Amino acid sequence: MLNPKHILITGASSGIGAALTMLYAAHGVRLSLHGRDRERLTHIAARAVQKGATVLTMMSDVTEQDILAAWIRKCDDIEPIDLIIANAGISAGTGRNGESEDQSRAIFATNLKGVLNTIHPVMPLMIRRRHGQIAMMSSLASFRGFPGAPAYCASKAAVRVYGEALRSELRAYNVEVNVICPGFIKTPMTDVNHFPMPFKMPAEQAARIIQKGLTANRARIAFPWQMYALVRFMAALPQSWLDKFMSRLPKKGG
């Protein structure tokens, strides 16, 4: 969508969400920003206001369905939401607990249920208006299960496939659906990883690529291309060929 006027972003208090917030912040734009950390969210909101945006913030957990739905509907009442970016997510690293059973459940709850909780309150409103764009944050990790991050990879695969199916379904209602699949981006999420991260890029650069992809209504916004090619290649190989190699890969920070 070209020049969305009201954009709602979850996970706006940090990393990619914060970078997207700053990129979209401008005169005549309304930003509804969601996160949990009051101090960081307030700081990002203040910077967006300085750039001329009208900003509303909300602190809650994306897993709290009713609270999130009520806030999203309130935002839409104030001004119809043009673009919603379901970006909030955690990994084993940011949970600081590896992928224990509890952490695996938390990852699915945030990365999958949290995305559903974000997009569903607004979807019928966009369908009724025959207007809107829904962006869902997946990952290049969605193309293959990587050791050390089974729940993370699986949650991102679910989001990607859900979004791809939804795109075809909502096309008839003129509602655009886009799935975002970044590789390694420098944010607090990857700062805890103690292994080489090929082609890692700054969050600001990632945000520019995402914005360009959303403007062009690309079905899948996957980048950087080198990592995308690599994961697609690995996904095409038989599991048994990769067993030895995969079991030697380092785990996400914990």
Ligand SMILES: NC(=O)c1ccc[n+]([C@@H]2O[C@H](COP(=O)([O-])OP(=O)(O)OC[C@H]3O[C@@H](n4cnc5c(N)ncnc54)[C@H](OP(=O)(O)O)[C@@H]3O)[C@@H](O)[C@H]2O)c1
């Ligand atoms: N960094 C990468 O390399 C990379 C690659 C592919 C995909 N991604 C995805 O991109 C998204 C953003 O990640 P990031 O790298 O920017 O990480 P980040 O800097 O750790 O930011 C994560 C954001 O999600 C919010 N969040 C997490 N759990 C939440 C919950 N239960 N309720 C509400 N908000 C919650 C955080 O809010 P608070 O900080 O306020 O708690 C924060 O704003 C995630 O979905 C991630 O999986 C990241």
